[in-house]
Amino acid sequence: MSLVELQGIKKFFDDVRAVDGIELEIENGEFLVILGPSGCGKTTLMRMIAGLEKPTAGQIFIGGEDVTALPPRKRGVSMVFQSYALYPHMNVFNNIAFPLKAQSREKKYDKRAIRDKVENTARLLEIDMLLDRRPRQLSGGQRQRVAIARAMVTQPAVLLLDEPLSNLDAKLRANARDELKEFQRSSNITAVFVTHDQIEAMGLGDRIVVMSHGKIQQIGTPQLIYDDPANEFVATFLGSPSMNILRSDAFSFGFRPENFLPKTLADNPENSRIFHYYVKRVEYLGSDRLLYGYVHGHDNELTLAKVPSNVRVSLDVDCDYEFAVHNSDIKFFDKQSGQRIEEQNLQGVV
Amino acid sequence: MALLIWILQNFWSLLVLSFATLVGLRIAYRFRKYGATRAELSHILRRSPFYLVVLIFCFFAAAPFMIMFLHSFKVDGDLYRRPQPFIYRQDPTLEHLESLFTNTAYLDFIRNSVVVGVAVVIITLILALPAAYALARLTGRWGERAGILMFLVYLVPPTLLFIPMFRIVVMLGLKDSPLALIVVYPSFTVPFSMWLLQGFFKAVPPELEEAALVDGYNRVEAFLRVVLPLSLPGIISTIVFTFTLTLHEFIYALVFITNTSRRTLSVGVPTELILGDVYFWQPLLAAALIIAIPVGFAYNLFLDSLVQGFTMGAVKG
Numbered sequence: 229m230s231l232v233e234l235q236g237i238k239k240f241f242d243d244v245r246a247v248d249g250i251e252l253e254i255e256n257g258e259f260l261v262i263l264g265p266s267g268c269g270k271t272t273l274m275r276m277i278a279g280l281e282k283p284t285a286g287q288i289f290i291g292g293e294d295v296t297a298l299p300p301r302k303r304g305v306s307m308v309f310q311s312y313a314l315y316p317h318m319n320v321f322n323n324i325a326f327p328l329k330a331q332s333r334e335k336k337y338d339k340r341a342i343r344d345k346v347e348n349t350a351r352l353l354e355i356d357m358l359l360d361r362r363p364r365q366l367s368g369g370q371r372q373r374v375a376i377a378r379a380m381v382t383q384p385a386v387l388l389l390d391e392p393l394s395n396l397d398a399k400l401r402a403n404a405r406d407e408l409k410e411f412q413r414s415s416n417i418t419a420v421f422v423t424h425d426q427i428e429a430m431g432l433g434d435r436i437v438v439m440s441h442g443k444i445q446q447i448g449t450p451q452l453i454y455d456d457p458a459n460e461f462v463a464t465f466l467g468s469p470s471m472n473i474l475r476s477d478a479f480s481f482g483f484r485p486e487n488f489l490p491k492t493l494a495d496n497p498e499n500s501r502i503f504h505y506y507v508k509r510v511e512y513l514g515s516d517r518l519l520y521g522y523v524h525g526h527d528n529e530l531t532l533a534k535v536p537s538n539v540r541v542s543l544d545v546d547c548d549y550e551f552a553v554h555n556s557d558i559k560f561f562d563k564q565s566g567q568r569i570e571e572q573n574l575q576g577v578v
Numbered sequence: 579m580a581l582l583i584w585i586l587q588n589f590w591s592l593l594v595l596s597f598a599t600l601v602g603l604r605i606a607y608r609f610r611k612y613g614a615t616r617a618e619l620s621h622i623l624r625r626s627p628f629y630l631v632v633l634i635f636c637f638f639a640a641a642p643f644m645i646m647f648l649h650s651f652k653v654d655g656d657l658y659r660r661p662q663p664f665i666y667r668q669d670p671t672l673e674h675l676e677s678l679f680t681n682t683a684y685l686d687f688i689r690n691s692v693v694v695g696v697a698v699v700i701i702t703l704i705l706a707l708p709a710a711y712a713l714a715r716l717t718g719r720w721g722e723r724a725g726i727l728m729f730l731v732y733l734v735p736p737t738l739l740f741i742p743m744f745r746i747v748v749m750l751g752l753k754d755s756p757l758a759l760i761v762v763y764p765s766f767t768v769p770f771s772m773w774l775l776q777g778f779f780k781a782v783p784p785e786l787e788e789a790a791l792v793d794g795y796n797r798v799e800a801f802l803r804v805v806l807p808l809s810l811p812g813i814i815s816t817i818v819f820t821f822t823l824t825l826h827e828f829i830y831a832l833v834f835i836t837n838t839s840r841r842t843l844s845v846g847v848p849t850e851l852i853l854g855d856v857y858f859w860q861p862l863l864a865a866a867l868i869i870a871i872p873v874g875f876a877y878n879l880f881l882d883s884l885v886q887g888f889t890m891g892a893v894k895g
Contacts, residue, residue: 330794
C-alpha cells in the first residue's frame with residue numbers, strides 16, 4: 229500500500245481543465261518531483277493533496293484513508309508555500325510553534341514540550357539563533373528554512389513543497405537544493421516537490437512526474453525520463469538545449485544535441501546513423517561548442533549539436549560535415565499523437 | 579484662576595514666544611551637535627522658507643480652534659463689540675463654561691453619545707468584520723457585485739429615510755430612547771465600515787490563511803489568529819471612523835429623541851444653546867471644542883492607516 233494514492237483526480241475551473249485525470253501513487257519515504265511548464269496543473273494537483281482545493285472528480289487516499297472530503301488540518305500533511313507564507317506578526321519561534329499549538333489541543337503538549345520540539349527542529353535546520361527575529365528581518369534563505377521547519381515540526385506524513393527554491397538567487401539555490409535533499413534523506417520523510425525547473429527536478433527527485441495540460445506525461449526516475457522519454461513533449465521539455473526533432477512524411481524522430489557528434493568522434497560508427505550537417509553558426513560556451521545548422525533534407529528544421537570543447541576537431545561556419553548519432557539514441561514518435569513508437573527505417577528520410 | 583486669565587490675556591504673545599523658543603532650541607541643539615559651521619547655517623537658511631509655508635498652513639488649520647478657545651472665555655460685551663478685538667479688552671471669564679456644565683445637560687449629552695457610539699461600534703464590528711472578510715475572499719463576480727450593492731445603501735441619504743425610519747422606531751416602541759439610535763445607526767455605519775475593512779483584508783495574502791489551514795486550524799481560527807492581527811491598524815481606524823460617524827449624525831438623533839436629557843451631543847448642544855435666533859456663542863464654542871479635541875487626537879494617531887484603508891479599497895475595487 230503506498231502512502232498517498234490519487235485515483236482519477238480531475239479539477240475544472242469553469243471550462244479550463246486544470247487537472248485532467250491523474251492516477252498517481254507516492255511511496256513512503258520517497259522524494260517525488262512534479263515537473264511541468266507553468267499552467268500545467270502541477271500546483272493545483274498539490275493543493276488538492278493538501279486539501280486547499282476540492283477535486284471535481286476522483287479520490288485521494290493518504291495512509292489508506294480516503295481524505296477527499298477532509299479539510300487540510302485532518303490530513304496529516306504540511307506544506308511549504310512558494311512565498312513561504314510566514315506569519316509576519318509572529319517571531320520565528322512562534323511561527324514554528326504555530327502548528328504545534330494547533331495539535332496541542334488534542335495531544336496536550338505542555339509549553340516545555342513545544343519549546344523542545346521547536347528548538348530541535350530549528351537546530352536541525354541551523355536557524356536556532358534566529359528564533360527571536362521577525363520574518364521580515366530574515367534573508368531569503370533563512371525564510372525558506374523557517375518555512376521548512378514550520379512544516380516539519382509536527383512530523384507530517386507528507387511534506388508538500390511548492391517551488392520553494394524559486395525565490396532564492398541562483399547561487400543560493402544550488403546550495404539549498406543540496407541541503408534539502410540531504411535533509412529529506414536523513415529524516416526519511418515523504419516529500420512531494422513541485423517545480424518547473426528541470427535541473428531541480430533531475431537533481432532532487434527519486435522519481436519525476438512530468439505533467440502537461442493537466443495530464444501525466446511520464447513517471448519515472450530522472451534517468452529513465454531523460455533517456456527514454458514516453459513522448460515528444462517529455463523529450464523536448466527535458467534537456468538543455470532540448471532534443472532535436474525532425475519530421476518525415478510518416479513519423480518524427482529526434483536525438484539529443486550532445487549525442488550528435490562529428491563522425492570521426494563516434495565510438496561505434498557501424499551502429500550509427502550518418503547525417504550530412506551544414507553548420508550555420510557556432511557558439512563557444514567554454515566547456516562546449518554549440519552548433520546551429522541544418523541536416524541535409526531538413527532545411528527548415530534548426531538542428532543543434534553540442535560538441536565538447538576539448539575535442540580538437542575544427543568546425544567552421546558555412547561548411548558541411550558528416551555527423552553521426554548512435555542508433556539507440558534516435559527516438560521515434562508518432563506524427564499525430566507524439567507518442568513513442570518502435571524504430572522506423574530512416575532510409576530515404578535523410 | 580489668575581494664571582488662566584493671564585495666559586488668556588497674553589495668548590498671542592505666548593504663542594509667538596513659545597514658537598520662537600522651540601525654533602531657537604532646535605537651532606541651538608543642531609549647533610551643539612554639528613557645531614556652528616557655515617554648512618549648518620546655510621542649511622537653516624535653506625530650510626526656512628519650507629518651515630514658513632508649513633507654519634502658515636498650520637495656522638490655517640489651527641486658527642478655528644484657537645478662536646473657539648479664545649471666545650469661550652469672553653464676556654458678552656467683549657464678544658459683541660465691533661471691531662472684534664484681537665485679544666481680550668475686558669477680563670476673560672469662566673462663567674460660560676460653568677453654565678455649560680450646570681445649566682445644560684452637557685454631561686448627559688456626552689454620556690449618551692459615548693453609549694450610543696460604543697454600542698454602534700460593537701454592533702458594526704460584529705456585522706462588518708465577517709461580511710468584509712467574505713467579500714474580500716469571494717473573488718468571483720458575485721462578491722464584487724454584492725460589495726457594490728451594499729455600498730449603494732450607504733449612499734441613500736438619511737434625509738430620505740428618516741420618516742420611514744421614524745415609523746419603524748415608533749412601532750418598536752423605542753421612541754425617545756438612545757436604543758433607537760443604536761438600532762438605526764448601523765444602517766449606514768455597517769456598509770461604510772465593511773467597505774473600509776474589505777480593503778484591509780484584501781491586503782492580507784490568502785497564502786497566509788492557507789498556511790494556517792494546513793497548520794491545523796479551521797477557517798474561523800485562521801481568520802482570528804492570522805487575518806485579524808494583521809489588519810489590526812485597519813480595524814482600529816474603522817472603529818475611530820465609525821465612532822465619529824455616530825458622533826456627528828444629526829437628523830435621526832433630532833427626530834427620534836425629544837427628551838432633552840436623552841439627547842446626544844450633535845442635537846443636544848445646538849438645541850440647548852441656540853434659542854430661536856439667539857446664539858449662546860461662548861458655551862456653544864466650548865461644547866464643540868471639548869468634544870473635538872479627543873476625536874482630533876484619535877484621528878491623528880490613525881491617520882496613516884485610515885488613508886491606506888481608503889486607497890486600498892479604491893485600487894482593488
